[in-house]
Amino acid sequence: MNNPTLNASSFGKFSRFVSEQKPIMKKHYDQLLAHDLSHQQWDGCFQRNILIVLKTTYENALIELKTLPFDHSTSxxxxxxxxxxxxxxxxxxxxxxxxxxxxxxxxxxxxALSNFPDEHKPDQVYLSAVRSDIALLWRNFALEINAYFLECR
Structure with a gap:
């Protein structure tokens, strides 16, 4: 298989993998939230659980990426x-x-969260803090992917 065909095939497989993660992420988040609520750990659950789910998803995506063949010859x-x-x-x-x-x-x-306004309806300040943490996770994920592709050259 030539470079464009091999890489397109691997990108397609990776894209499907990412799409398949969406219901898994929702289920994981639901489980984490249910655990927090049953243990009365609602403070910060929005931020904490988002970061846990995204970190896990990025780790799994990197593992999946490393199983896919890519032609780096013209990279x-x-x-x-x-x-x-x-x-x-x-x-x-x-x-x-x-x-x-x-x-x-x-x-x-x-x-269940209606008695905890910060968690029930996160305000813009809270959302901004979460987005900053997400950006850091994303940056690290992107750097890991780039390092992997550079190593494979």
């Missing part, structure tokens, strides 16, 4: 960024926003 590196990295990260466009919307909706419709 271009521009200012330390492998072109394969840029293409692969595009698979995640809208991914975090979709997950956040699901979690915010879950919290806003949760009767």
């Amino acid at each position: 271009i590196v521009n200012q330390g960024l492998a072109d394969l990295t840029k293409s692969l990260l595009a698979v995640f466009d809208g991914f975090i926003d979709e997950f956040l919307l699901m979690v915010v909706d879950k919290h806003r419709t949760s009767c």
Whole structure:
């Protein structure tokens, strides 16, 4: 298989993997939230559980990525960024926003969280703090993917 065909096939498989993670992430989040509520650990549960789920998802995505074949023979590196990295990260466009919307909706419709306003309806300050933490996770994930692609050259 030539470079474009092999890489397109692997990107397709990875994209399907990422899509398949969405219901898994929701279930994982639901389990974490149920655990927190049953142990009366509601303070910070929004932030804590989002980060746990995303960290796990990124770890699993990296493991999946390493099982896929890529042809690096014509891969271009521009200012330390492998072109394969840029293409692969595009698979995640809208991914975090979709997950956040699901979690915010879950919290806003949760009767169990209604007595805890910060967790029931996270305000912009709380959401900004969560987004900053998510950005750090994303940065580390992107760097790990790029390092992997650079090692494979």
